[in-house]
Amino acid sequence: MRALLISVLAILSLALVTVASAGIPSASTSTVVAVGEGTPPCNPNVAVVCPASDMGWVKITVTVRNIYGDPLPGKLVNCYAIPVMGVFCFCPGEDPQSGITDVNGEIDFFYHDFGGCGDLQWGADCEGVVFNPSNILYIASPDANGDCQVGLVDFGIFAFSYLTGDPCCDYDCDGMVGLIDFGIFASHYLHACP
Numbered sequence: 413m414r415a416l417l418i419s420v421l422a423i424l425s426l427a428l429v430t431v432a433s434a435g436i437p438s439a440s441t442s443t444v445v446a447v448g449e450g451t452p453p454c455n456p457n458v459a460v461v462c463p464a465s466d467m468g469w470v471k472i473t474v475t476v477r478n479i480y481g482d483p484l485p486g487k488l489v490n491c492y493a494i495p496v497m498g499v500f501c502f503c504p505g506e507d508p509q510s511g512i513t514d515v516n517g518e519i520d521f522f523y524h525d526f527g528g529c530g531d532l533q534w535g536a537d538c539e540g541v542v543f544n545p546s547n548i549l550y551i552a553s554p555d556a557n558g559d560c561q562v563g564l565v566d567f568g569i570f571a572f573s574y575l576t577g578d579p580c581c582d583y584d585c586d587g588m589v590g591l592i593d594f595g596i597f598a599s600h601y602l603h604a605c606p
């Protein structure tokens with residue numbers, strides 16, 4: 413009788429643990445994916461951005477799942493940029509961001525208003541659970557020094573990069589800093605945060 417009671421209790425507590433963990437985000441099944449958009453023909457591993465928000469952008473999709481891989485809707489997610497290499501500047505309200513997952517356990521974050529050049533990835537957390545950071549994107553920008561404005565210092569960096577393969581100033585992603593890039597730089601000169 414006692415053995416039976418213990419077995420029943422064990423099964424009940426296992427069921428309780430299963431129910432409890434069903435609503436908990438899991439770092440091993442949740443994902444953070446970053447994609448560069450808005451500047452063809454640049455590939456999705458590159459984002460070309462201007463602090464004035466009038467170039468490309470990065471879309472970060474966070475999918476929250478429990479340990480069983482089930483999507484978790486209605487979860488509050490925080491998303492934040494993690495500089496890997498380079499100096500970046502984010503306009504007010506741009507970083508970090510937060511929002512609620514949809515019925516598929518997903519939420520998209522958009523980073524438009526920032527500057528700087530180099531390697532950037534994104535992290536996310538939900539209810540205290542920190543997810544694995546996103547893939548790394550290369551960021552190119554006429555705001556080459558990452559101070560949230562396109563100014564004289566940036567022009568100096570552009571001029572130094574002219575006719576080289578410096579990806580920071582190769583806004584059309586053709587592998588070379590040329591006349592087209594200069595036209596693009598000129599059209600963003602003196603741009604700053606909105």
Ligand SMILES: [Ca+2]
Pocket residue numbers: 554555556557558559560561562563565566
């Ligand atoms: Ca600048």
Ligand SMILES: [Ca+2]
Pocket residue numbers: 581582583584585586587588589590592593
């Ligand atoms: Ca180019």
